Amino acid sequence: MIDELEALRAEALEAVSGAPAQAELRDLEVKYLGKKGALTAILKGMGKLSAEERPTVGALANQVREALKGAIEGRRADLEAAAIEALCADPHFDASLPGPSPSAGSLHPVTTITEHIEDVFRAMGFYLLDYPEVEDDAHNFEGLNIPADHPARDMQDTFWLQDGHLLRTHTSPGQIRAMAEFAPPFRAIFPGRVFRYERLDASHEHTFHQVEGIMIDRDISVANLIHSMKTLLGAIFEREVTIRLRPGFFPFVEPGFELDIQCQVCAGEGCSVCKGSGWVELLPCGLIHPNVLRYGGLDPEEWSGWAFGLGLSRLVMMKYQIEDIRHLMGGDLRFNAQFRAG
Ligand code: DAH
Numbered sequence: 001m002i003d004e005l006e007a008l009r010a011e012a013l014e015a016v017s018g019a020p021a022q023a024e025l026r027d028l029e030v031k032y033l034g035k036k037g038a039l040t041a042i043l044k045g046m047g048k049l050s051a052e053e054r055p056t057v058g059a060l061a062n063q064v065r066e067a068l069k070g071a072i073e074g075r076r077a078d079l080e081a082a083a084i085e086a087l088c089a090d091p092h093f094d095a096s097l098p099g100p101s102p103s104a105g106s107l108h109p110v111t112t113i114t115e116h117i118e119d120v121f122r123a124m125g126f127y128l129l130d131y132p133e134v135e136d137d138a139h140n141f142e143g144l145n146i147p148a149d150h151p152a153r154d155m156q157d158t159f160w161l162q163d164g165h166l167l168r169t170h171t172s173p174g175q176i177r178a179m180a181e182f183a184p185p186f187r188a189i190f191p192g193r194v195f196r197y198e199r200l201d202a203s204h205e206h207t208f209h210q211v212e213g214i215m216i217d218r219d220i221s222v223a224n225l226i227h228s229m230k231t232l233l234g235a236i237f238e239r240e241v242t243i244r245l246r247p248g249f250f251p252f253v254e255p256g257f258e259l260d261i262q263c264q265v266c267a268g269e270g271c272s273v274c275k276g277s278g279w280v281e282l283l284p285c286g287l288i289h290p291n292v293l294r295y296g297g298l299d300p301e302e303w304s305g306w307a308f309g310l311g312l313s314r315l316v317m318m319k320y321q322i323e324d325i326r327h328l329m330g331g332d333l334r335f336n337a338q339f340r341a342g
Contacts, residue, residue: 001046001053001057002056002057004042005042005057005061008038008042008064009064012028012032012038012068013067013071016028016075017071017075019075021079022076025072025075025079029072033069039064042061103337106339107339108328109316109320109328110209110312110328113236113312113315113316113319114191114209114312117189117310118189118191120232121189121213121232124231126189127178127186127189128189128190129177129181129188129189129190130192131173131177131178131190131192133167133168133192133193133194133195134161134165134166134167134168135166135168135173136164137164139168139173140168140169140172140173141153142295143173143292144176144251144252144295145252145295146251146252150251158196158197159197159206167194168194169194169195170194170210171190171191171194171211171212172252174190174192174212175252175296175307176295178296179214179295180296180297184216184217184303184305185216185218187213187214187215187216188213189213191210191212191312192210193208193209194207194209194210196208202272202273202325202326203272203325205313205328205329208313208329209311209316210309210311210312211309211310211312212307212308212310213307213310214288214306214307215305216293216298216303216304217304218303219304221287222255222287224306225257225285225306228306229259230243233261237319241261241262241264242261242268243261244259244260244279245257245258245259245260248284248286252288252292253285253286253288253307254290255287256286257284257286258281258284259281259284259285260280260281260282261318262278262280263278263318264319265318272323272324273317273318280314280318281311281314282315282318283308283309283310283311285306285307285308285309286306286307287304287305287306287307288304288306288307313325313328320339
């Protein structure tokens with residue numbers, strides 16, 4: 001066995017020192033030192049040796065292994081150095097050129113717009129609140145004046161959880177939470193994700209973003225509401241946008257309105273975002289229904305308020321002229337990279 005080991009050492013060292021490239025070197029490493037390699041094969045005979053022979057042979061086997069490992073390492077370093085040298089010798093290689101720069105991340109456009117809106121509202125004295133995405137029936141429907149048999153529930157196909165909770169279908173449940181949490185007068189916004197069991201197309205997603213806003217005070221009127229909504233849209237778009245107001249029905253406001261803005265993608269011509277109408281429903285709003293105030297623990301004789309629910313996903317699509325809502329949650333980095341600053 002001693003002879004066999006010596007022979008293996010001599011053969012392997014020669015082969016390693018002559019290995020022409022990294023690939024061959026890796027093959028040799030496997031051939032001699034691998035689990036099924038030559039050294040292991042020899043060592044399988046150890047069992048047949050006498051107790052006196054075994055330590056000597058074992059020590060030699062270790063020496064051979066270490067010598068081979070060292071030789072392979074050395075040859076690997078030599079080959080690498082030679083490769084770099086060859087590269088530098090190439091007349092086309094310019095070592096002074098900058099290397100590839102690491103790609104920088106960027107904020108998602110929904111995040112950018114949300115932060116902008118938060119700034120606008122904070123400057124106007126609004127609280128910025130964060131409420132749960134998993135809601136109960138009481139906050140998502142019942143407390144918002146949408147009882148179990150109310151047809152408005154059909155408008156919002158809901159993801160129900162097995163324990164009776166649900167994924168909030170809008171940010172409006174925050175209205176009740178805010179009323180229960182703060183003493184009036186106060187004003188607050190609560191942006192976040194909402195979920196609907198939708199058939200997906202260019203303007204429908206199962207997960208999208210809204211920001212809800214409320215203002216509670218004495219003697220809030222429709223005039224207050226319209227003025228606030230105009231100020232808000234002016235600040236968000238940083239210019240004047242063409243709007244129209246239509247009566248709209250939502251059980252939790254009375255009166256309720258649909259505030260539309262002229263489609264920014266097609267400038268009112270008609271496209272897939274506005275479904276050919278030239279207008280996009282952007283800002284449903286209204287005066288908070290007395291039942292909702294009552295549910296929030298406020299006396300409607302004393303307190304009044306307005307509320308709005310802004311479709312953030314729609315807003316982003318308007319602002320950046322995105323023709324398909326599915327891009328927003330699609331997770332394609334090529335889409336996100338287009339919004340990189342600078
Ligand atoms: N929560 C409604 C929805 O998602 C939108 C809405 C309408 C919110 C009127 C409001 C409002 O605050 O006043 O469809």
